[in-house]
Amino acid sequence: MKNILLSSFAVCTFFLASAQENNPKNWGELHGNFQFDGQLYLRDTAIDPSGEFYPDERFLGQGYANLIYSNGPFRAGIRYENYQNVMLGFPPGFRGEGITYRFVQFTKDGLDITAGNFYEQFGSGMALRTYEERGLGYDNMFDGVRLIYSPINGLRVKALIGRQRIYFDNSAGIVRALDAEVTLNDMVAGLSTSKTRISFGGSFVSKFESANSPIFNLPENVALGGIRGQVLRGNFTALLEYVYKVNDPSADNGYIFRPGQSLLANFTYSTPGFGVLLGFKRVDNMSFRSERDGTLIEGLINFLPAISKVHTYALPSLYQYATQLNGEMGMQLEASYRVPRNSWLGGKYGADINMNFSAAYSIWKDPIPKTDTLNFVQNGYNTQWFKLGQVKYFQDLNIRWDQKLSKAVKMTLTYFNIQYNQSVILDGVKDEVLIANPSQIKMVYLNAGVAEFLFKIKPKHYLRTETQLLLTKQDRGNMAMLLFEYSISPHWFFSVQDIYNFGNPDPAFRLHYPLGSIVYVTGTTRFAFSYGRQQQGIFCVGGVCRVVPPSNGLGISVTSSF
Amino acid sequence: MKKLSTSLLSIFILIFAISCDIIDNPLKNAPVTPPDTTTVLRKVVIEDFTGHRCKNCPEAAKEIKTLEGIYGSQVIGVAIHAGPSNFTGVTASYPTDFRTPEGTAIYNQFRVPGLPYGMVSREGYTATGSQHLKAFNGWGSAVATLVATEATFKLEQTASYNAADSTVSISIEVTALADMLDDLMFSVMVLESGIVSPQLMPDDTRNETYVHNHVLRTMYTPALGSLLQPSPIQVGQKITKTLQGTFKPSKWDVTKSDIVIYLFNAETYEILQAEVTRLSL
Numbered sequence: 001m002k003n004i005l006l007s008s009f010a011v012c013t014f015f016l017a018s019a020q021e022n023n024p025k026n027w028g029e030l031h032g033n034f035q036f037d038g039q040l041y042l043r044d045t046a047i048d049p050s051g052e053f054y055p056d057e058r059f060l061g062q063g064y065a066n067l068i069y070s071n072g073p074f075r076a077g078i079r080y081e082n083y084q085n086v087m088l089g090f091p092p093g094f095r096g097e098g099i100t101y102r103f104v105q106f107t108k109d110g111l112d113i114t115a116g117n118f119y120e121q122f123g124s125g126m127a128l129r130t131y132e133e134r135g136l137g138y139d140n141m142f143d144g145v146r147l148i149y150s151p152i153n154g155l156r157v158k159a160l161i162g163r164q165r166i167y168f169d170n171s172a173g174i175v176r177a178l179d180a181e182v183t184l185n186d187m188v189a190g191l192s193t194s195k196t197r198i199s200f201g202g203s204f205v206s207k208f209e210s211a212n213s214p215i216f217n218l219p220e221n222v223a224l225g226g227i228r229g230q231v232l233r234g235n236f237t238a239l240l241e242y243v244y245k246v247n248d249p250s251a252d253n254g255y256i257f258r259p260g261q262s263l264l265a266n267f268t269y270s271t272p273g274f275g276v277l278l279g280f281k282r283v284d285n286m287s288f289r290s291e292r293d294g295t296l297i298e299g300l301i302n303f304l305p306a307i308s309k310v311h312t313y314a315l316p317s318l319y320q321y322a323t324q325l326n327g328e329m330g331m332q333l334e335a336s337y338r339v340p341r342n343s344w345l346g347g348k349y350g351a352d353i354n355m356n357f358s359a360a361y362s363i364w365k366d367p368i369p370k371t372d373t374l375n376f377v378q379n380g381y382n383t384q385w386f387k388l389g390q391v392k393y394f395q396d397l398n399i400r401w402d403q404k405l406s407k408a409v410k411m412t413l414t415y416f417n418i419q420y421n422q423s424v425i426l427d428g429v430k431d432e433v434l435i436a437n438p439s440q441i442k443m444v445y446l447n448a449g450v451a452e453f454l455f456k457i458k459p460k461h462y463l464r465t466e467t468q469l470l471l472t473k474q475d476r477g478n479m480a481m482l483l484f485e486y487s488i489s490p491h492w493f494f495s496v497q498d499i500y501n502f503g504n505p506d507p508a509f510r511l512h513y514p515l516g517s518i519v520y521v522t523g524t525t526r527f528a529f530s531y532g533r534q535q536q537g538i539f540c541v542g543g544v545c546r547v548v549p550p551s552n553g554l555g556i557s558v559t560s561s562f
Numbered sequence: 563m564k565k566l567s568t569s570l571l572s573i574f575i576l577i578f579a580i581s582c583d584i585i586d587n588p589l590k591n592a593p594v595t596p597p598d599t600t601t602v603l604r605k606v607v608i609e610d611f612t613g614h615r616c617k618n619c620p621e622a623a624k625e626i627k628t629l630e631g632i633y634g635s636q637v638i639g640v641a642i643h644a645g646p647s648n649f650t651g652v653t654a655s656y657p658t659d660f661r662t663p664e665g666t667a668i669y670n671q672f673r674v675p676g677l678p679y680g681m682v683s684r685e686g687y688t689a690t691g692s693q694h695l696k697a698f699n700g701w702g703s704a705v706a707t708l709v710a711t712e713a714t715f716k717l718e719q720t721a722s723y724n725a726a727d728s729t730v731s732i733s734i735e736v737t738a739l740a741d742m743l744d745d746l747m748f749s750v751m752v753l754e755s756g757i758v759s760p761q762l763m764p765d766d767t768r769n770e771t772y773v774h775n776h777v778l779r780t781m782y783t784p785a786l787g788s789l790l791q792p793s794p795i796q797v798g799q800k801i802t803k804t805l806q807g808t809f810k811p812s813k814w815d816v817t818k819s820d821i822v823i824y825l826f827n828a829e830t831y832e833i834l835q836a837e838v839t840r841l842s843l
Binding site: 050052053091092093095096098166167168169172176206208211212213214215216217218219220221222223246247249250251254255257291292293294295296298373374377378423427428429430433436437440442538546547549 | 581582583584585587588589590617618628629632633646647648649673674675676679688689690691692693695696697698699700702703705706707764765766767
């Protein structure tokens with residue numbers, strides 16, 4: 001690790017020196033950002049009676065620092081990360097410290113070269129997507145080489161080879177990938193002024209992982225191919241993407257050799273004051289990882305975009321849908337409308353209405369009995385492309401009303417009606433099990449409402465309130481939440497909130513979950529102090545279940561950048 | 563333009579064709595080659611982190627049974643009930659407490675992220691890595707690789723139960739088959755099989771008559787082992803050890819209990835050799 005660090009600094013120093021030699025005034029630019037999060041945990045017998053989740057360390061802290069140097073066509077960067085030890089709720093695979101990210105990138109003769117770590121995405125990500133989501137502890141970046149080249153106007157080709165990050169290691173599997181994207185209007189001179197803009201592309205991704213199973217003849221090279229196209233004309237946009245994967249037995253799919261397929265279609269129409277989106281997705285056996293036995297968030301090569309709305313309000317977000325890698329059929333319809341000013345509904349300032357409906361089902365499955373061994377291992381099940389599956393995974397209807405009531409008051413009202421299949425989304429129960437035992441399905445039916453108000457008290461002083469109510473007879477039962485945020489721009493921010501699980505079926509867990517925070521911002525530096533209690537959660541992916549521990553404690557967070 | 567498109571398409575097709583294995587017959591029909599009896603081969607320990615309220619854990623237990631069926635006594639399964647009480651805790655429906663302080667210590671040491679997960683002879687362990695942790699579907703490949711490798715130690719053991727004072731006497735004789743520059747550690751486990759107790763099943767039902775096998779009951783060494791021989795160890799060197807442990811006949815069935823001994827590298831924690839002996843009255 002020390003060698004990597006020294007090498008990175010040596011490269012930077014070399015380029016700094018070169019830059020100065022060529023042009024004494026051009027030292028390039030160095031940017032960086034830093035974050036530290038820590039929590040002092042307090043023993044809380046109400047949420048953790050036996051103390052099993054109370055960490056021995058009492059205080060846990062983690063953070064990172066990025067340094068990016070750029071000078072003309074040259075860029076280089078490193079990231080230091082530390083988990084001492086990893087905070088509760090994050091994957092425990094993160095432990096320790098070190099340089100996890102280092103790269104050099106430069107453009108020469110139209111060729112963009114990256115060596116080291118990098119993130120990449122082809123199309124919507126169904127073929128390949130690597131990204132970082134620090135809040136979830138997710139990072140599947142590549143360590144390898146990437147080339148990007150545009151041989152002619154309107155054509156961009158990408159090629160890469162690398163291993164993916166799994167916590168502090170790189171995956172055992174190697175990923176090789178190619179992508180070509182054509183923007184027809186840029187390529188064909190006669191179309192450059194056309195009102196219709198057309199682009200299309202193709203991807204090819206292959207992974208290699210050695211195999212030595214005593215039971216299966218496992219494929220060591222697994223390939224995926226995809227095509228996509230996008231058409232824009234006036235107010236209309238249409239996007240279509242299809243990917244196909246050859247046999248890829250894995251822990252996710254129970255080691256069946258069935259090929260995978262996924263189709264994504266999105267159509268939008270928008271004019272000032274009105275917009276509508278219609279989306280459709282069908283996924284069949286499309287888990288694609290660098291390591292065939294990876295579970296949870298490990299080594300995912302592709303990304304299957306969710307076709308439901310991501311909720312940010314605390315209570316509805318407890319029942320957020322997660323894409324099912326082994327198969328799903330989903331659709332989404334969203335419409336938004338701007339109610340004109342000085343109308344009966346819109347009042348003096350007008351209003352915005354947004355309606356969103358999404359639903360996800362399993363794909364139709366006719367299970368093949370395991371006694372038909374070869375057929376079962378080859379196919380797992382039989383399916384019909386456009387027939388809705390037997391198991392409902394999720395349904396969400398939400399309507400939002402945004403309105404400015406006066407110069408000083410803005411209101412947002414939102415209603416949610418959600419159906420959430422806990423057996424599938426959290427417990428990871430397979431479709432075949434639920435098709436055979438429909439009475440085992442744990443469905444949560446909930447109604448929720450949120451009223452949010454923003455008051456301008458005086459110049460630079462704002463008060464934001466949220467009142468949330470979630471009603472359900474299943475799972476943890478009814479909950480209510482109240483939040484007050486007071487901000488004095490640009491330096492101070494105070495917040496208090498409380499979630500009360502007043503309807504929990506177990507009276508011992510009818511608890512309050514308070515959270516208070518103070519934030520101070522100066523320039524690009526932010527200090528945050530908080531105290532709060534966190535609810536426990538369980539989720540299962542790929543046959544492995546994990547507990548997100550309950551916690552109670554004092555948190556500190558510092559971020560800065562230059 | 564046409565030339566370029568054709569070239570690109572050709573490259574895609576060529577790479578697709580050569581970077582893709584399409585398997586016509588996914589099942590291996592040939593029996594596993596029986597081991598050469600003149601060579602001392604490694605025995606492989608699968609430490610299966612499990613829980614009686616973990617619905618996918620029976621699948622992992624099934625995988626161990628499958629591998630035992632293929633490799634016989636070269637595979638030694640250990641069911642370690644450890645992890646969050648959501649999966650391992652005792653309730654009225656799941657009354658048996660299978661957890662042990664030793665199992666919990668091993669679970670914590672190896673940073674197990676969820677259940678079921680396992681380690682195959684702890685291969686791949688590093689202080690910050692996760693390569694040593696494998697989902698049960700991955701155990702077969704790891705076992706297949708390790709059972710074919712020559713052992714670096716020969717391990718012989720005897721274990722006898724004395725009913726008069728409920729003790730187990732164990733003697734170990736180790737012969738080095740290769741040089742080793744790290745310290746050699748050893749661990750002694752008591753496992754019990756054939757325990758009938760409820761288990762949560764993959765279909766979310768409770769199986770009242772589920773049979774739990776290879777359950778870790780206690781250890782006669784600290785959870786993370788004891789020093790057997792400091793380095794360096796030379797080929798041909800013999801190391802002997804005797805020890806005694808307490809058995810709880812009121813809680814454990816001696817006729818269904820095994821003593822498992824394994825040797826491991828003090829630096830890498832990798833299990834280098836193991837043996838199992840069935841206790842009897």
